[in-house]
Amino acid sequence: MPEKIDAEAATAQVVVPEPAKQKADHEFTVAERSQAQLVLRRFLQHKLAMASLVMLIIIILFAYVGGALWKYGVNDITPDNSQPPSLSHPFGTDALGHDAMAQVMRGTQVSLQISVLVAIFATLIGAIWGAVAGYYRGWVDSLLMRVADLILTLPLLAVAAMLAHNIGGTWWLIAIVIAGLYWAYVSRISRGVVLSLREKEFVEAARALGASDRRIIFRHLMPNALGSIIVYATVLVALSILLETALSFLGFGVTPPDTSLGLLVSNNQTAVDTRPWLFYFPGVFIILIVLTINFIGDGLRDAFDPQQTKVRA
Amino acid sequence: MLAFALRRLFVSIPILIVSTFVVFLMASLSANPLSYLTARNPPPSPQVIAVERHRLHLDQPLLERYWTWLTGIFHGDFGPSVDATTNIRTEVFARFGVTFRLIFLAMLVALVLAVIVGVISAVRQYSKFDYTSTFFGFLFLSMPAFWFAILLKQAGISINDSAGDTIFYTIGSNSIYVNGGAGAQLSDTLGHMILPTISLALTTYAAWSRFSRGSMLEVLGSDYVRLARAKGLPRWTVTRKHALRNALIPLTTVTALDIGSILGGAVVTEQVYQWQGAGTFLLTAIQKSDVYALEAWLLIAATFVIVLNLIADLLYGVLDPRIRYA
Numbered sequence: 210m211p212e213k214i215d216a217e218a219a220t221a222q223v224v225v226p227e228p229a230k231q232k233a234d235h236e237f238t239v240a241e242r243s244q245a246q247l248v249l250r251r252f253l254q255h256k257l258a259m260a261s262l263v264m265l266i267i268i269i270l271f272a273y274v275g276g277a278l279w280k281y282g283v284n285d286i287t288p289d290n291s292q293p294p295s296l297s298h299p300f301g302t303d304a305l306g307h308d309a310m311a312q313v314m315r316g317t318q319v320s321l322q323i324s325v326l327v328a329i330f331a332t333l334i335g336a337i338w339g340a341v342a343g344y345y346r347g348w349v350d351s352l353l354m355r356v357a358d359l360i361l362t363l364p365l366l367a368v369a370a371m372l373a374h375n376i377g378g379t380w381w382l383i384a385i386v387i388a389g390l391y392w393a394y395v396s397r398i399s400r401g402v403v404l405s406l407r408e409k410e411f412v413e414a415a416r417a418l419g420a421s422d423r424r425i426i427f428r429h430l431m432p433n434a435l436g437s438i439i440v441y442a443t444v445l446v447a448l449s450i451l452l453e454t455a456l457s458f459l460g461f462g463v464t465p466p467d468t469s470l471g472l473l474v475s476n477n478q479t480a481v482d483t484r485p486w487l488f489y490f491p492g493v494f495i496i497l498i499v500l501t502i503n504f505i506g507d508g509l510r511d512a513f514d515p516q517q518t519k520v521r522a
Numbered sequence: 523m524l525a526f527a528l529r530r531l532f533v534s535i536p537i538l539i540v541s542t543f544v545v546f547l548m549a550s551l552s553a554n555p556l557s558y559l560t561a562r563n564p565p566p567s568p569q570v571i572a573v574e575r576h577r578l579h580l581d582q583p584l585l586e587r588y589w590t591w592l593t594g595i596f597h598g599d600f601g602p603s604v605d606a607t608t609n610i611r612t613e614v615f616a617r618f619g620v621t622f623r624l625i626f627l628a629m630l631v632a633l634v635l636a637v638i639v640g641v642i643s644a645v646r647q648y649s650k651f652d653y654t655s656t657f658f659g660f661l662f663l664s665m666p667a668f669w670f671a672i673l674l675k676q677a678g679i680s681i682n683d684s685a686g687d688t689i690f691y692t693i694g695s696n697s698i699y700v701n702g703g704a705g706a707q708l709s710d711t712l713g714h715m716i717l718p719t720i721s722l723a724l725t726t727y728a729a730w731s732r733f734s735r736g737s738m739l740e741v742l743g744s745d746y747v748r749l750a751r752a753k754g755l756p757r758w759t760v761t762r763k764h765a766l767r768n769a770l771i772p773l774t775t776v777t778a779l780d781i782g783s784i785l786g787g788a789v790v791t792e793q794v795y796q797w798q799g800a801g802t803f804l805l806t807a808i809q810k811s812d813v814y815a816l817e818a819w820l821l822i823a824a825t826f827v828i829v830l831n832l833i834a835d836l837l838y839g840v841l842d843p844r845i846r847y848a
Binding site: 371459461488499 | 544549663664667679785786811816819823827
């Protein structure tokens with residue numbers, strides 16, 4: 210606990226009779242740390258989360274840098290068909306001669322892009338929606354939250370499949386469809402946090418100083434709710450990867466010629482026995498991505514709320 | 523308690539109506555139920571299209587169409603299907619019958635497993651068992667349901683191959699023809715359920731076991747559990763009567779909240795094992811832009827979720843006598 214020692218040193222220094230010439234807030238030798246620095250420090254100390262972050266970065270680099278450098282494209286047809294993994298085709302090839310590694314790279318790109326876009330859209334809309342509802346209370350709250358409740362009652366997979374099927378199979382449209390269903394979850398969380406924050410003294414102080422509602426919501430409430438929202442945003446990335454792969458598996462997600470990890474598993478489900486490499490690689494990539502994101506989310510939760518660590522599920 | 527249950531059901535009706543209306547709007551606006559007809563080659567005559575338009579109520583305005591559908595439900599009329607020979611009502615109930623079988627059994631298996639593993643993990647925190655179950659919990663949590671289902675199906679097929687006999691059924695919810703009486707029918711149905719149930723149960727179990735472990739740990743650390751141990755009650759009694767009963771209360775909430783996602787999991791699982799259940803019904807309805815079939819699916823699925831949530835609410839009263847339903 211370095212902080213404790215620093216604190217003792219600080220008290221020792223204060224006792225020194227020589228009057229400090231600097232301003233009062235420079236009296237202590239403890240470096241002032243912002244909330245963000247504290248969170249970052251705690252996150253960096255979380256071993257599992259850091260290992261996961263490194264792993265995830267490797268996967269992202271593999272998909273994007275590897276995808277750009279690798280000699281085969283997704284739809285390139287090579288003369289070798291149904292080859293097991295070898296040096297020239299590390300993940301093997303399918304019956305038509307597509308290089309499986311190029312396909313997995315592109316699939317990872319698409320799946321990651323969809324889920325990150327979902328997380329950004331859903332978090333932005335949901336956080337503001339919930340904050341406005343929680344801040345104003347009354348009929349605004351009722352109206353906004355009934356809309357959110359309505360979306361929460363819809364069966365996620367069914368509605369997402371229907372919309373994705375009717376609207377189109379490009380990756381960003383699918384992301385918008387999924388985000389359009391997930392923002393309601395974020396809005397509930399953001400509203401809950403804001404409801405308790407709005408009664409705090411600092412909000413009252415801001416209001417007494419004449420701050421506008423918009424300033425209070427965006428400068429005072431949202432930054433304080435950021436912790437819970439960021440944690441949920443990471444969970445959302447993991448959830449939407451699973452939803453997107455399920456949609457693509459059912460045939461309502463990304464459509465050829467583009468590909469996603471779910472579509473690859475779906476296309477190769479009959480090859481488990483005969484050409485297992487086609488089935489295992491995309492699946493393992495889904496698991497690795499979701500697993501690392503879950504662990505990162507865990508690390509972030511601990512970093513934002515260190516008290517919760519002891520009895521965490 | 524009965525009054526409470528009835529009131530809860532009564533309050534759910536407007537929610538049900540509004541959500542069917544929203545899905546009706548979204549489906550009607552984004553899909554064209556006549557597309558299968560107009561895509562035909564050679565194109566059908568305008569009269570044929572007009573007749574079909576009338577049969578599917580497409581000549582009515584949107585709101586009137588919804589009203590016709592909604593009032594029709596009370597007469598047992600679920601609206602016309604795109605597929606003229608299909609009666610949506612009989613079809614949807616038959617399909618859901620198959621799926622509910624899978625969902626109930628999978629939920630039961632998942633719950634029992636989650637409670638047992640959660641309790642052992644919490645009582646022996648940081649033991650080998652705890653670490654192993656945590657590892658598998660996270661693994662199943664991160665695994666797409668369909669991927670695991672396909673693997674399990676393949677495992678079943680290889681076991682069948684090596685045994686030279688059908689030990690695990692991997693396709694369909696029933697055999698087309700079963701030789702024998704009711705006993706043979708039942709064992710055939712159960713045999714077809716084994717692998718899909720394991721697939722659905724394990725992916726569901728993962729989240730629940732993490733949760734039951736967490737809530738069990740919280741209860742075990744509380745003062746009244748320490749008191750119960752201090753006054754000399756045996757460890758097992760304390761775990762079972764004092765800790766577990768209280769730990770089950772939050773687990774009930776999570777179970778109720780997850781019912782929707784289990785339904786989604788069942789859709790995917792059915793696809794892998796090629797069941798003719800509600801999942802296949804839903805996907806066909808979406809593919810054919812069959813708005814009324816989609817609405818029927820939604821109505822039953824939503825009712826199912828509402829009823830199970832009600833059961834969870836009533837269970838609170840059993841688990842926690844402090845809760846009273848006025």
